[in-house]
Amino acid sequence: MSEPALRVSGLEVAYGGVAAVRGLSLEVAESEIVGLIGPNGAGKSTTLHAIMGLVPARGGDIALAGESIRGRAPESIARSGVALVPEGRRLFGELTVRENLELGFAAARGRDELAFVYDLFPVLRDFGKRQAGTLSGGQQQQLAIARALVARPSVLLLDEPSLGLAPTIVDLVFATLEAIRVRGLAILLVEQRAQRTVALADRTHVLANGELRLTLTRDDAADTDRMIAAYLS
Amino acid sequence: MSDFLRTAVELQVQADAIGLGAIFALMAVGIGLVFGVLRLVNFAYGQLIMAGGFALAFASERGWPVAVGIALCLVVVLALSLAMERVVFRPLRGQSPAVMLTATFAVAFLLQSIALIWFGPLGKTAVSLAQLNRPVSVGDVEIRKITIVAIVTAAVCLALLVLLLNRTSIGLHMRAAAMDFSTARLVGVRASLVSAVAVLLSGILAAVVAVLLTVQFPTVTPTYALRETILVLAGVVVGGMTRLVSATLGGFAIGYVSGVLAAALPSGQSQYLPSFVFGLVILVLLLRPGGVFTRGAGTVERV
Amino acid sequence: MRPRALLQLAGPIALVLGAVLVGLSVSRSTEIYVINALVSVAVVVALYVFVGNSGVLSFGHISFVAVGAWAAGVLSVPEQEKPAFMPFLFDFLRDTTVGNVPSLVIAGCVGGVFALLVGLPLMRLSGLAAGIATFAVLEITNNVLRYYEKIGPGLNTFSSVPETTDLEQAAIVALVVIVVAFAYQQSRFGRQLRATREDPAAARAVGVSIYRQRLVAFTLSGFLAGLAGGLYVHFLPINVDTVYLDLTFITLAMLVIGGATSLWGAVVGALSVSALDSVLANAENGLDVLGRTIEVPAGTRIVVVSALMALVLILRPSGLTGGRELSFDWLRRLRPAREAVE
Numbered sequence: 033m034s035e036p037a038l039r040v041s042g043l044e045v046a047y048g049g050v051a052a053v054r055g056l057s058l059e060v061a062e063s064e065i066v067g068l069i070g071p072n073g074a075g076k077s078t079t080l081h082a083i084m085g086l087v088p089a090r091g092g093d094i095a096l097a098g099e100s101i102r103g104r105a106p107e108s109i110a111r112s113g114v115a116l117v118p119e120g121r122r123l124f125g126e127l128t129v130r131e132n133l134e135l136g137f138a139a140a141r142g143r144d145e146l147a148f149v150y151d152l153f154p155v156l157r158d159f160g161k162r163q164a165g166t167l168s169g170g171q172q173q174q175l176a177i178a179r180a181l182v183a184r185p186s187v188l189l190l191d192e193p194s195l196g197l198a199p200t201i202v203d204l205v206f207a208t209l210e211a212i213r214v215r216g217l218a219i220l221l222v223e224q225r226a227q228r229t230v231a232l233a234d235r236t237h238v239l240a241n242g243e244l245r246l247t248l249t250r251d252d253a254a255d256t257d258r259m260i261a262a263y264l265s
Numbered sequence: 266m267s268d269f270l271r272t273a274v275e276l277q278v279q280a281d282a283i284g285l286g287a288i289f290a291l292m293a294v295g296i297g298l299v300f301g302v303l304r305l306v307n308f309a310y311g312q313l314i315m316a317g318g319f320a321l322a323f324a325s326e327r328g329w330p331v332a333v334g335i336a337l338c339l340v341v342v343l344a345l346s347l348a349m350e351r352v353v354f355r356p357l358r359g360q361s362p363a364v365m366l367t368a369t370f371a372v373a374f375l376l377q378s379i380a381l382i383w384f385g386p387l388g389k390t391a392v393s394l395a396q397l398n399r400p401v402s403v404g405d406v407e408i409r410k411i412t413i414v415a416i417v418t419a420a421v422c423l424a425l426l427v428l429l430l431n432r433t434s435i436g437l438h439m440r441a442a443a444m445d446f447s448t449a450r451l452v453g454v455r456a457s458l459v460s461a462v463a464v465l466l467s468g469i470l471a472a473v474v475a476v477l478l479t480v481q482f483p484t485v486t487p488t489y490a491l492r493e494t495i496l497v498l499a500g501v502v503v504g505g506m507t508r509l510v511s512a513t514l515g516g517f518a519i520g521y522v523s524g525v526l527a528a529a530l531p532s533g534q535s536q537y538l539p540s541f542v543f544g545l546v547i548l549v550l551l552l553r554p555g556g557v558f559t560r561g562a563g564t565v566e567r568v
Numbered sequence: 569m570r571p572r573a574l575l576q577l578a579g580p581i582a583l584v585l586g587a588v589l590v591g592l593s594v595s596r597s598t599e600i601y602v603i604n605a606l607v608s609v610a611v612v613v614a615l616y617v618f619v620g621n622s623g624v625l626s627f628g629h630i631s632f633v634a635v636g637a638w639a640a641g642v643l644s645v646p647e648q649e650k651p652a653f654m655p656f657l658f659d660f661l662r663d664t665t666v667g668n669v670p671s672l673v674i675a676g677c678v679g680g681v682f683a684l685l686v687g688l689p690l691m692r693l694s695g696l697a698a699g700i701a702t703f704a705v706l707e708i709t710n711n712v713l714r715y716y717e718k719i720g721p722g723l724n725t726f727s728s729v730p731e732t733t734d735l736e737q738a739a740i741v742a743l744v745v746i747v748v749a750f751a752y753q754q755s756r757f758g759r760q761l762r763a764t765r766e767d768p769a770a771a772r773a774v775g776v777s778i779y780r781q782r783l784v785a786f787t788l789s790g791f792l793a794g795l796a797g798g799l800y801v802h803f804l805p806i807n808v809d810t811v812y813l814d815l816t817f818i819t820l821a822m823l824v825i826g827g828a829t830s831l832w833g834a835v836v837g838a839l840s841v842s843a844l845d846s847v848l849a850n851a852e853n854g855l856d857v858l859g860r861t862i863e864v865p866a867g868t869r870i871v872v873v874s875a876l877m878a879l880v881l882i883l884r885p886s887g888l889t890g891g892r893e894l895s896f897d898w899l900r901r902l903r904p905a906r907e908a909v910e
Contacts, residue, residue, distance in 0.1 A: 084451065110453035122448040124441055135441055137434065139453025183453060306696065356882045362696045363625040364885060367824065371877035374817050378870035495703065502700045539711040543704035551689055554697045 035098030036061045037218030038083070038114075038187045044091030045075070045082045045242075052078040054242040055092070060187065060218040065209060067229040067236030068222045069260075075242040076222040077119055080189045083220075084116045085109045096187065110139035115180035119191035121172050123179075125165030129156055132164050132175055136182030149178040152208055170201030177208065187218045194225055206232055226260060227253065272529040276406045282524025284412035286517040287419035288477055292497040293516020294426065295470040297509045301443035302463035305354050306362050306506075308369035311494030312376035313349075313468060317342040317475030318485035319380065322389035331393045339472045346468030350460065362506075373491070380487035388486035391479040398480050411480045422473060423513070426466070430509075435462055443509075496523065499546045505556020514558045519546070572895065577750045579894030580835040584609060584742050587839060591735045599735060601849070605842035606738035607799045609835055610745045611815075612822045614792035616834035617749050618785045619823065621758055623765035624694060627816060628686070628702030631709035632790040634811035635682050636675035636797025638713060638720045641729050644671045644802065649728035656717040668732040672741070672798040679794015680787055687786035691779050706816060714808045725807040733803035741799055745792050749831055757784050765829075814870075818845075821877040827887030832894045837887065841876075845869050 038060040045053040053075040060066045068076050081087045083094050085106040094102045101109050110116075115136075124132055133156065137144045150157040153174040159167065164175060173193055180188060190209075194202040206228060213219055223229040230236045231253040238246040238260055246260070272278060296310050320341040324334030353372055357365050397414055400407040430436035435458075441449040442459045450456055478490065497516050504515015523542050530538060549557055584606065591602030615629045642654065643666045650662055666674065690701050714723060752758045761781040763771040768778060800806055818841070826837015848869040880887060 086447070086451070105456070106447075106450040107453050107455050110451060116451055118448070118451065122445065122451070124444050124448070126444060127437075127441065131437055134434065134437060135449070135452050135454070138438060138455075179452060353878065353882065360885065363699055364881060366696065366699050367625065367820065368878055368881040370817065371821065371824075371874045371881065374870060375874035375878060378867050378874060381867040382865045382871065495707070499700050499704060502696055506696065536715045537711060540708045543707045543711075546704045547690070547701050550693060550697050550701050554693055 035095065037064075037097055038220065039095045039098075040079070040083065040092070041095070042092035043079065043082060043089055043094065045078050045087055046090045047078075047087075052242050053082065056239070056242070056244055057092075058220075058237055058244070060220050062186075062216050062218050063213055064235075065213050065219045065221060065233040067233035068220060068239055069224070069226045069229050069236055070239035070245075074239040076239055077191050078242075079239070080116060080191050080220070080222055083109075083189060084114065107139070110183065110185075111141070113139075113141065113184075113186040114189065115139065115183055115185035115187070116189040117176045117180045117191065117193060119195065121176040123164045123172055123176055125163065127164055128161050129164055129167070129175055130160040132179055133182055136179040139183035139185070142184055144182075146182065149181055152181070152211065153178050170197050170204070173197060173201065173205060174208075177205070181212065185217070187220070188212065190219070190221050190223075192222055192224055194223060194228075202228070226257065268531065269529045275528075276403075277408065278525060278528040280406070280408045280412050281528065282521045284409075284415045285524040286519075286521035287416045288474055289493070289497050289500060289520030290513050290517040291419050291422060291470050291474050291477075292493065293501050293504070293513045294423065294509065295467040295474070296497060296501055296516075297506070297512035298439075298463045298470075299354075299467045300501075300506060300512070301509055302439055302446075302459055303350075303354055303358070304362070304365075304446075305357065306366045306369065306498070307349075307354075307467075308366055308494070308498065309349065309373035309376060310467075310471065310497075311490035312373050312380075313342050313345055313471040314475045314478065314490040314494075315376070315380060315485065315487065316345050317472045318391060318479050318489050319384060319389060321393070321475060321479050322391035322483075322485045325391040325393045326389060334391070334393055335472075335476055338475055339469065342472040342475065343465060343468045346464050346471070347461070350464040354460070354464070373494075377487045377491070384487065386486065388484055388489070390483050391485060392483050394476070394480045395483065411477065414480075415477050418473060418477065422470065429466075435459070439463060496520070496542065499543065503546055503549045503557055505559035507556070508559060511556050511558035515556065518557075573754060575895065576832065576893040577747070579832050580613075580746050580750075581743060583835050583839055584739060584746065588735060588739045591739075598846075601842070601846035603733060603735055603738045603803060605839055605846070606735075606742045607733070607796060607803060608819065608822060608842050609742045609838040610738075610796035610799060611793060611819050612826070612838040613742075613745045613749050613831065613834045614789045614796055615819055615823055616789075616828065616831060617752060617792060618782075618789035620829045620831075620834065621753060621761045621765065621785050622782050623829075624782065625699040626702040626786075627699055627820070628705035628709075629789065629793050630811055630816045630819065631686075631706050632679040632683050632793035633797035633800065633815070634709055634713055634808075636679040636794025637726075637801040637806055637811055638797075639678040639794070640671040640675035640798035641726045641801035641806075642720050643674060644668070644730055645726075645728050646730075653724040653727060654717070654721045656722075657720075658718045661719065668730065668802065671802075672795060675798030675801075676791045676795035679797060680791030682794070683790020684783070684787040687783045687790070691782040691786060706812070710808060710812050721807070723808060725805050726801055727805055729801055729805075731802060733799050738799060738803070741795060745795065746831065746835065748788070748792065749834075752785070752788060753831065757781060761785055817870075818873065821873050823887075824877055825880050825887055827889035827891040829886070829891035830889055830893045833887050833889040833891055836889050840888070841873060844876075845873060848872055 036059040041057050043053050043056040056079060058066060068079065070076055078087060082089045085104050089102055093100055096112055096114060101112060133146055133149065155171055156175060156178055164172065167175065193205050209219060209232065221229060221233060230248050231250060236248045237244050238248065292310065296307055299305055299307050317338040320338040321334050324337050353368065357368055397411040398409055400409045430440055438449065438454045439459045439462060442454055479485065496519055500515040500519030501512040504518060505511030519542065522545065526541055527538055587602055587605055591599050611633055619626055642661050643664055647665050650657060686705055693701050713720060760776045764776055764778045764781060772778065822837040822841040823834055825841055827833025848864065851864045852866050852868060854863045
């Protein structure tokens with residue numbers, strides 16, 4: 033049994049003495065979507081930041097295909113095949129769409145080509161020379177995901193991609209995730225929209241106060257709200 | 266007043282002022298690059314030029330060919346730049362610009378005093394390229410060759426830099442790092458690499474400036490380029506520190522204005538040139554603290 | 569006064585008195601270094617009053633020292649000596665001569681007024697812009713003093729100024745400056761200004777005018793710096809370059825090394841760097857240590873001090889004292905350990 037694409041074991045993260053994540057363990061295998069939901073301040077974003085090396089982990093380990101990446105610099109982790117689509121997208125507004133995509137090559141292993149992201153998000157090909165800051169919210173989200181994919185990562189982390197987007201765009205984003213999963217990526221999705229995440233993901237973990245409280249499967253999609261309320265009360 | 270204007274628009278004066286502006290623009294780029302990527306204000310930039318000047322003087326005194334002198338200058342300046350980056354810039358990362366300015370102020374004095382011990386207050390002379398200081402006739406005006414060389418060199422350097430920043434991947438990485446350093450790292454941009462490249466480019470420009478300056482001012486002393494650095498720093502802040510284009514324009518502007526004033530001020534007032542220039546600096550900072558050439562009001566706090 | 573506040577004032581005063589004791593017990597030639605150290609205390613504390621309380625960088629304070637020195641110097645030189653090196657003075661300057669103490673007071677007032685005029689426009693700026701603007705003030709002042717011969721010696725060195733700055737006077741002025749600085753920082757003005765340093769938004773929210781408080785501190789520190797300038801001109805033969813970049817550098821270094829945000833830091837920095845500087849100055853002339861003569865090349869002093877300043881900023885930006893005032897805390901920390909042993 034080979035190592036999963038991403039394994040987090042007993043992760044502990046603290047912000048100035050306050051524990052944000054306590055003893056979190058989860059795994060994401062190839063071609064799997066794992067969801068991470070929970071109330072605000074639960075530690076979901078912190079978990080992604082810790083995996084990406086943006087905040088230091090006080091305890092536990094993070095392993096990429098069996099190899100520990102804990103303690104490494106963000107750019108080094110990016111180059112090892114982990115890509116983060118950050119909350120708020122964090123695009124380079126003054127650079128063009130194309131330049132934002134080309135930045136993604138910084139972490140790329142293998143051929144530098146944009147064709148496949150253009151297939152997933154045709155609008156980006158049309159808007160190549162436009163400044164990224166002039167795109168709509170939905171288009172920016174597509175660009176952010178595309179930028180992450182350009183590096184051909186083995187693990188994709190997404191931090192609330194549906195935040196502030198219209199329902200039709202949310203549909204597009206979620207459909208894209210499904211399409212990406214089929215290509216073999218291991219996807220860890222942090223979201224506020226509990227119902228849709230549970231319906232999409234193979235497994236969804238519920239995080240509260242930095243701890244993993246509950247794990248739901250797709251079959252639980254109908255009962256989601258009730259279950260979560262029960263565990264978070 | 267009309268005398269002032271008449272002198273100001275003479276071709277001779279304009280050429281010299283543009284030449285000075287060109288050199289200041291190169292220095293501004295050197296300072297602006299390091300600020301953009303490392304968020305560091307390098308007061309000690311002038312000492313890099315000083316070191317380059319001493320290298321040129323060293324070679325000149327031994328009668329070495331000009332090319333060797335320039336090569337030595339480049340090597341010395343680059344070595345010193347990288348040493349500064351390692352020992353001073355890297356540990357200071359994340360501090361406020363004012364702290365960095367003070368720290369590099371200390372480094373500037375440190376290097377200056379080391380040079381004082383090593384070379385004495387009278388310094389050394391670099392004469393290899395002196396023939397460039399001679400004038401050439403353009404129409405009925407005499408323009409020094411060095412002025413033309415300075416303008417052409419600056420234009421070429423700036424053009425190359427623009428190409429580098431806009432057409433290469435390392436240039437793209439540097440621009441991204443200057444806009445948002447942590448997100449750049451997130452997508453895989455190597456922090457240490459872009460920092461090193463910024464410092465290296467800045468060093469190359471310092472070496473070029475050293476070569477150009479020694480033609481007009483062949484005596485290299487420990488305080489070489491200190492006055493120019495202060496002026497360029499003022500120009501960069503006035504122009505707009507946060508963007509390379511505005512910083513460069515600010516550097517050029519202060520050099521150009523200094524050049525015009527130096528020639529056009531009546532002789533009774535010409536010794537007050539620094540007061541005029543710095544007075545203008547204060548005025549502009551009060552009116553637009555974020556920078557004259559930036560769009561909008563810049564990101565400087567006003568109380 | 570509460571004991572804590574008393575200690576905060578007593579500490580710096582004790583150091584100054586300690587320096588005086590040292591000055592009394594050494595030879596005349598060494599006494600010069602002590603007097604210099606005390607004058608430095610005055611300048612650095614003046615600098616601290618603004619920089620330490622407001623958190624705004626100022627490269628221009630030595631211009632206040634300069635105008636104070638100019639005012640005191642021009643007015644103190646005996647009338648018959650003035651034309652020798654100041655031939656172009658304004659008539660009223662040429663014809664007026666004042667005594668020692670009045671010249672110091674005038675120096676302070678000139679410094680204060682100049683600071684007020686400069687501060688009116690400049691106190692709106694912060695950060696890098698403030699640094700550059702104050703540097704510009706330094707440059708303009710130096711330029712004008714250098715060439716405007718109607719108000720002073722221009723390029724010439726001040727000579728024939730009565731050398732009235734002895735150990736006693738330097739100590740008194742240093743103590744006065746310390747007490748004034750302390751009174752200021754304990755006052756409502758000082759506390760409001762420090763609030764703006766810690767959290768500008770919160771301070772503004774409770775109605776503190778950042779601009780006004782900075783202007784008050786700037787003017788006060790200009791007065792104190794001018795006073796120190798008066799001391800200087802009566803102490804050493806100074807010229808327009810003595811009160812320019814080198815002095816700016818060394819006083820800033822003293823403040824940074826000592827700890828820019830406390831009075832204790834300012835005094836510690838001034839005295840310790842002066843002590844180091846004196847030792848090195850001696851070594852540059854050949855120092856006798858344990859029978860052997862150490863000699864270092866001229867200019868080593870600045871190498872050491874600037875290296876120290878850079879190191880402090882890199883490794884411990886809060887300075888030797890951590891930017892804190894002298895307090896009882898370290899005593900309290902010892903006591904529990906002793907109780908545990910019993």
